[in-house]
Amino acid sequence: MAKGVWIVAEQRDGALRKVSFELASTARKLADKLGEEVGAVLCGSGVEAMAAELAKYGVDKVYVADNAALEPYTTDAHATAVAKIVKENDPAILFLGASAQGKDLSASLVGKLATGMATDCTDVKIADGKLCAIRPMYAGKCFGEILIDTFPQMASLRPNVFPIVECAKAGEVVKFDAGLDASALKTKVAEILKEAAGKIDVAEANIIVSGGRGMKGPENYAMLEELAGLLGAAVGASRAAVDAGWRPQADQVGQTGKVVSPNLYIACGISGAIQHLAGMSSSKYIVAINKDAEAPIFARADYGIVDDLFKVVPALTQEVKKLLA
Amino acid sequence: MNIVACVKQVPDTEAQIKVKGDGSGIEEGGIKWVMNPYDEFGVEEALKLKEKFGGEVTIVSMGPARTMETIRTALAMGAEKGIQIDDPALYNADAYATAEALAAAIKGVPYDIIFCGQRSIDDDSAQVGSILAEILGIPQVTFATKLEIDGTAVKATRPIEGAAVVVATSLPCVITATKGLNEPRYASLPGIMKAKKKPVDIKKAADLGVSGASKSKVAKFTPPPARPPGKILCADDTPEGKAAELAKLLREEAKVI
Numbered sequence: 001m002a003k004g005v006w007i008v009a010e011q012r013d014g015a016l017r018k019v020s021f022e023l024a025s026t027a028r029k030l031a032d033k034l035g036e037e038v039g040a041v042l043c044g045s046g047v048e049a050m051a052a053e054l055a056k057y058g059v060d061k062v063y064v065a066d067n068a069a070l071e072p073y074t075t076d077a078h079a080t081a082v083a084k085i086v087k088e089n090d091p092a093i094l095f096l097g098a099s100a101q102g103k104d105l106s107a108s109l110v111g112k113l114a115t116g117m118a119t120d121c122t123d124v125k126i127a128d129g130k131l132c133a134i135r136p137m138y139a140g141k142c143f144g145e146i147l148i149d150t151f152p153q154m155a156s157l158r159p160n161v162f163p164i165v166e167c168a169k170a171g172e173v174v175k176f177d178a179g180l181d182a183s184a185l186k187t188k189v190a191e192i193l194k195e196a197a198g199k200i201d202v203a204e205a206n207i208i209v210s211g212g213r214g215m216k217g218p219e220n221y222a223m224l225e226e227l228a229g230l231l232g233a234a235v236g237a238s239r240a241a242v243d244a245g246w247r248p249q250a251d252q253v254g255q256t257g258k259v260v261s262p263n264l265y266i267a268c269g270i271s272g273a274i275q276h277l278a279g280m281s282s283s284k285y286i287v288a289i290n291k292d293a294e295a296p297i298f299a300r301a302d303y304g305i306v307d308d309l310f311k312v313v314p315a316l317t318q319e320v321k322k323l324l325a
Numbered sequence: 326m327n328i329v330a331c332v333k334q335v336p337d338t339e340a341q342i343k344v345k346g347d348g349s350g351i352e353e354g355g356i357k358w359v360m361n362p363y364d365e366f367g368v369e370e371a372l373k374l375k376e377k378f379g380g381e382v383t384i385v386s387m388g389p390a391r392t393m394e395t396i397r398t399a400l401a402m403g404a405e406k407g408i409q410i411d412d413p414a415l416y417n418a419d420a421y422a423t424a425e426a427l428a429a430a431i432k433g434v435p436y437d438i439i440f441c442g443q444r445s446i447d448d449d450s451a452q453v454g455s456i457l458a459e460i461l462g463i464p465q466v467t468f469a470t471k472l473e474i475d476g477t478a479v480k481a482t483r484p485i486e487g488a489a490v491v492v493a494t495s496l497p498c499v500i501t502a503t504k505g506l507n508e509p510r511y512a513s514l515p516g517i518m519k520a521k522k523k524p525v526d527i528k529k530a531a532d533l534g535v536s537g538a539s540k541s542k543v544a545k546f547t548p549p550p551a552r553p554p555g556k557i558l559c560a561d562d563t564p565e566g567k568a569a570e571l572a573k574l575l576r577e578e579a580k581v582i
Contacts, residue, residue: 074492075455075465100485104467107420107452111459116419116541119450136549138447141342142351143550144543186464186498190480191491201486207581231582242504249470249505250484255338255446256362256504264581275338281549285579287571293557302555303574305567315568323576 002151005031006039006091008082009054010101012073016050019097021057022162026124027095028058029165033126038169039063039091043081045071048173055171057164062171065178073101074187079108081178086113086152093131094152099159099203106156117154118146122161122261122282131155139255139278159204161261200234202251207264210236210253214269214290214309218246224268227317230324236260238270254279268309272297289313326380327435330371330404331427332364334388334395335447348545360395363442365509366502370472371440372403373507381405383434387415387426393525400520401512407525408434414530414537422539424456429533431461436497443468443501454501464494470505
């Protein structure tokens, strides 16, 4: 009988990523409801010391695979290692982050484990002893409650949505052999191209300052960058702005870009096409700044300013400076 | 080079999605159906490879009768032939059952490379391409924004948070396409005329030897939670006044800055 709530911890460059603590805290909450243990799988090279950090957020056992072939991340090495330890231990539930790496790894694991998964969930609960995962579909135009008939019941959890709760547990380290056969590994990392340091990805940001067609040109995003810099925010963009070549594709928010749930989403010069609204409507607070009072974005905004963004945004930047001073 | 591109027909991005009263699905009436935008990048990349290396592009799609229209669109863009998997047993297939059916159909076709969209914009599950690669036992690179092929050597670039990773692998493999990979072409009028005569095989689950049984299901569809009505800030009519009011509300009421 499958038992236990497990997570796959995500680490990069020698540090656990924040989503790992979100996963651990969520797993703890569900495991307590089931009266079961929380297990975490941690793969990489020289990663054992990170196990103690996972213990702080409620992990009972940390299954560590330490192997040079697990660094840097590749789909086949990590999926092989995680699938092996999962098959040996038969957890009931397995959570990953719906991050770039987690989405890649989780989908491969679904194939290796021949199970079902709810992707990019915004809520998970236990109902009748089973996992019930809530996730946006159609980029958030509707939601689905997913039930999984096979084990492990897998779900990837949207970063930045689930609270981090400290809850110290033993975090006993269990080392395992990743079972990697170098000749069977078919992918390797040829190169890692780093972006400018300090850039925050829209998918991971607490606050997003986003600009659309109303920004009128790429040069005007400097004012959004300045405001975002003060707030520790990411700069997002509508499809119109990306298709015009003003902003990189990685910054696009919407149904054909990233679907985001920050605490605060400030939409500047974005009218609110359906596909954009779908991608940001689950933000906690939405601010719209647009000179067109009829723009659909105002119907979703908690706070709306009908005015010229080229005057409002610099004024807002000054106000924020005062507040933070 | 033998190339397969998997496509799915989905509601247009501008479609309003209404949940059925009993929560069993969405209302399909009035929806405009299009090729999944991420699959378009896959089809385009397939055609570019064919133009460079020669060979054939086979389109594989699963869905009800209307799906034929999307297959014809891909054929009009320049693909040679199509396979449509149409069986009511598969209409509510989850990612695993979908990948299983696609894999069974693809096993009957010679392939060097298989393209899928990184996700379909209806289910948003972002799983099918990866599961397909696992079932076929070939490597995969997901969310590719750039692809280079030299002989059987493959280099694909995938964005991650704050960086891009260049992954090296070899043919045969599955690539899931994302925005940035290319600019999909439009079908030309002669292309549309030619597409009508191109062969499309229609397969049932039994032809493929798959049961269609899913591992997961959507037990209930619900509309998104309603947002409380917002306020338009107008305590002061100047941009500066409105900005000050906003900053105050964000700090004191919303407590988000």
